[in-house]
Amino acid sequence: MKKGFTLIEIMLVVIIIGALVAMVMPRLSGRGEQARMAAAEADIRSNIATALKLYELDNGNFPTSEEGLAALFTKSASALSWNGPYLEKKPLDPWGREYKYKSPGDNRPADYDLYSLGKDGIEGTADDVKNWE
Numbered sequence: 264m265k266k267g268f269t270l271i272e273i274m275l276v277v278i279i280i281g282a283l284v285a286m287v288m289p290r291l292s293g294r295g296e297q298a299r300m301a302a303a304e305a306d307i308r309s310n311i312a313t314a315l316k317l318y319e320l321d322n323g324n325f326p327t328s329e330e331g332l333a334a335l336f337t338k339s340a341s342a343l344s345w346n347g348p349y350l351e352k353k354p355l356d357p358w359g360r361e362y363k364y365k366s367p368g369d370n371r372p373a374d375y376d377l378y379s380l381g382k383d384g385i386e387g388t389a390d391d392v393k394n395w396e
Contacts, residue, residue, distance in 0.1 A: 296382060299357035303379045303392040306354060311335075311362065311377060312394065314349035321346045325366040325375050332364050356392075358382055370395040 314335045319325050321344045326334035334342065335349040354362055356379035363386075368376030371394065381390030 299382070300390070300392060302357045303381075306356070307362070307377050307379065307392055307394050311350070311354055315375065315377075317349050318342075318345075318347070319374075326364075328365045332362060356380075358384070360384060368395075 311332065315325055318335055322342050326332070326339060327341065330339040330341065332350070332354060333339070335347060335354075336352060338345045338347065356362055358379070358381070360380060363378050363380065364375060366375035368374065370376050376393070376395065378391055378393035380386055381388065381392060383390055
């Protein structure tokens, strides 16, 4: 007697897998964008913020707006005691664009504004991720 699966058994397994996928996919859709937002938030509030604080401890001030975040991985002319690189490479947000940096900040004049333009790439919209508010 030959052992194997019948066509009906195989079809039944395919139908069950299809039903499981149909139940799970709606729950997972939209999670990719949430993950990108969380990654940008982590970069802004932790990763880049730590590098900026280390730079400020070494040099007595944050990089200027003109120097930007490039001062964290390449020594700038105004760096007094540069012990970098503070970052290995230019930080890009999860959508592939550079983070926006301004020091002193408009929203945080004591230090800096750091933000991502989010998915739409337009400043001032609801999907912006920023270090204030």
